[in-house]
Amino acid sequence: xxxLLEISGxxxxxxxxxxxxxxxxxxxxxxxxxxxxxxxxESGSGKSTLALAIAGLLPRDxxxxxxxxxxxxxxxxxxxxxxxxxxxxxxGTLDPxxxxxxxxxxxxxxxLGFSRRRAMDLAAELFERVRLQGTLLHAYPHQLxxxxxxxxxxxxxxxxxxxxxxxxxxxxxxxxxxxxxxVSLIGRLVRESGMALLIxxxxxxLAVAIADRIVVLKxxxxxxxxxxxxxxxxxxxxxxxxxxxxxxxxxETADEGAx
Amino acid sequence: MxxxxxxxxxxxKTFRRGENRFAALAGVDLEIAAGETxxxxxPSGSGKSTLARVLMRLxxxxxxxxxxxxxxxxxxxxxRLRAIRSRFQMVFQDPxxxxxxxxxxxxxxxxxxxxxxxxxxxxxxxxxxxxxxxxGLADTLRGRRIHEIxxxxxxxxxxxxxxxxxxxxxxxxxxxxxxxVSVRAEIMALLACLQREQNIAYLFISHxxxxxxxxxxxxxVIDQGRIVETGEAKRLIAAPASAMGKALVAxxxxxxxxxxxxxLP
Numbered sequence: 001x002x003x004l005l006e007i008s009g010x011x012x013x014x015x016x017x018x019x020x021x022x023x024x025x026x027x028x029x030x031x032x033x034x035x036x037x038x039x040x041x042e043s044g045s046g047k048s049t050l051a052l053a054i055a056g057l058l059p060r061d062x063x064x065x066x067x068x069x070x071x072x073x074x075x076x077x078x079x080x081x082x083x084x085x086x087x088x089x090x091x092g093t094l095d096p097x098x099x100x101x102x103x104x105x106x107x108x109x110x111x112l113g114f115s116r117r118r119a120m121d122l123a124a125e126l127f128e129r130v131r132l133q134g135t136l137l138h139a140y141p142h143q144l145x146x147x148x149x150x151x152x153x154x155x156x157x158x159x160x161x162x163x164x165x166x167x168x169x170x171x172x173x174x175x176x177x178x179x180x181x182x183v184s185l186i187g188r189l190v191r192e193s194g195m196a197l198l199i200x201x202x203x204x205x206l207a208v209a210i211a212d213r214i215v216v217l218k219x220x221x222x223x224x225x226x227x228x229x230x231x232x233x234x235x236x237x238x239x240x241x242x243x244x245x246x247x248x249x250x251x252e253t254a255d256e257g258a259x
Numbered sequence: 260m261x262x263x264x265x266x267x268x269x270x271x272k273t274f275r276r277g278e279n280r281f282a283a284l285a286g287v288d289l290e291i292a293a294g295e296t297x298x299x300x301x302p303s304g305s306g307k308s309t310l311a312r313v314l315m316r317l318x319x320x321x322x323x324x325x326x327x328x329x330x331x332x333x334x335x336x337x338x339r340l341r342a343i344r345s346r347f348q349m350v351f352q353d354p355x356x357x358x359x360x361x362x363x364x365x366x367x368x369x370x371x372x373x374x375x376x377x378x379x380x381x382x383x384x385x386x387x388x389x390x391x392x393x394x395g396l397a398d399t400l401r402g403r404r405i406h407e408i409x410x411x412x413x414x415x416x417x418x419x420x421x422x423x424x425x426x427x428x429x430x431x432x433x434x435x436x437x438x439x440v441s442v443r444a445e446i447m448a449l450l451a452c453l454q455r456e457q458n459i460a461y462l463f464i465s466h467x468x469x470x471x472x473x474x475x476x477x478x479x480v481i482d483q484g485r486i487v488e489t490g491e492a493k494r495l496i497a498a499p500a501s502a503m504g505k506a507l508v509a510x511x512x513x514x515x516x517x518x519x520x521x522x523l524p
Contacts, residue, residue, distance in 0.1 A: 042439040042440070042441065043410070043439050145303070145304075146303065174303075175302045175303040175466050176302075176466045176467075176468070176507060176510045176511060176512075177302050177506055177507065177510040178302070178303070179510065179512075180509075180510035180511075180512070181510075202439060202440070203512065205512035205513060206512055209512060209513075242441060243440060243441075246440035246441045246443070246444050247440055248467070248469035248470055248472075248473055249469050249511070249512055249513050
């Protein structure tokens with residue numbers, strides 16, 4: 001498979017006044033076309049910083065060293081066109097006073113040069129793909145549930161047919177039933193369109209459910225990376241073992257004794 | 260059978276906005292025994308948080324009965340309501356939103372002692388030290404502001420505040436959902452320890468069925484403002500009877516067995 005994205009020696013430092021915080025300490029990571037990779041870790045591990053760095057969404061005064069190259073693209077990547085980004089809180093990224101259908105259509109107008117009418121037709125098609133009723137095209141964000149808003153966020157992210165979908169904790173704000181629906185939706189869309197997927201999560205079970213490969217981050221560095229099934233079956237790093245031990249799932253045998 | 264610590268019968272609550280009506284609670288019956296952990300599970304919008312707030316008498320139900328330790332909770336007002344309030348407390352999902360972020364840890368813990376007239380003024384600083392120790396926080400955190408400490412530390416402060424009045428019931432409304440898995444495990448261990456020592460009952464509201472299975476005695480499943488199923492935690496989650504119970508279990512994330520070759524479906 002051809003390499004879409006190649007990251008080497010990526011270091012990111014945030015500046016705040018005179019103090020600096022190092023969020024990433026030399027990351028090497030590659031992503032092939034159509035590959036699904038999950039980046040997992042706890043708060044402060046640098047996983048969201050990595051997603052934002054890939055999409056070029058870090059604050060301007062962030063100090064960035066190392067390389068983010070896109071050998072799979074013939075040009076510099078454009079956000080929205082080549083990279084689709086799904087945020088944790090879709091309510092915070094949608095404009096509250098523009099109908100959600102228009103917001104999805106705008107992505108196609110800006111990135112694909114579609115006319116207003118053609119873009120709206122595409123939005124209707126995308127709503128079908130993410131399983132949203134067509135009548136919701138004219139709804140405003142506050143009229144939708146959290147799960148519906150995340151479907152709109154996903155429709156907007158894939159509107160321009162990006163080569164990679166970057167999803168930063170896309171289900172963390174949703175209840176379990178909706179979480180499972182969104183995970184299976186993302187999985188289906190990625191398979192259908194052949195996009196690569198880079199999903200950031202604190203949830204190792206979710207990572208296994210959707211990704212071919214898992215990268216475990218701790219304190220801004222990769223502590224382990226490999227095939228998902230392999231990592232779950234034979235975690236090598238102590239930190240991965242700790243994450244797995246703390247991760248309760250329904251198919252592990254229950255320990256005796258309630259609270 | 261011993262009378263329950265808390266019992267709710269036929270609780271109803273409808274929210275109105277203009278023409279719109281939303282029946283958040285459509286007749287809830289629920290009992291919590293002293294010293295037990297009852298988990299409340301259900302999808303978003305099923306009425307979990309409304310029920311918690313009605314039980315805490317933070318919002319008034321439209322109909323139904325509510326008894327706490329034999330007292331008719333809905334009939335109490337004024338000083339008698341204030342007096343009984345010290346016996347049930349609540350911990351919210353996001354302590355940063357629940358507390359004044361600029362308040363110091365000491366301030367947050369001082370208020371319930373003052374409001375419920377616990378210990379003399381001179382004794383309270385020492386009382387606060389004891390509370391910090393109980394929840395595993397260093398005494399040096401006392402002067403720190405809520406916004407300066409970590410999420411796990413904040414939730415420990417919230418628990419310290421809740422137990423400051425020596426309650427018999429604590430409602431934990433998604434109290435560990437926002438925490439990292441390793442911090443979550445520590446907080447659950449702390450809650451278990453406090454329950455053993457002080458015989459506190461918990462109403463544990465959570466989306467995390469695996470956590471519920473491993474920590475609760477009983478589970479109640481709520482759907483569209485009604486309790487559709489209750490039962491012993493391990494048994495109910497292994498074999499749910501209601502449609503919503505089944506849907507919640509089916510949606511829970513699963514990991515392949517760690518030492519076997521199985522893969523996800």
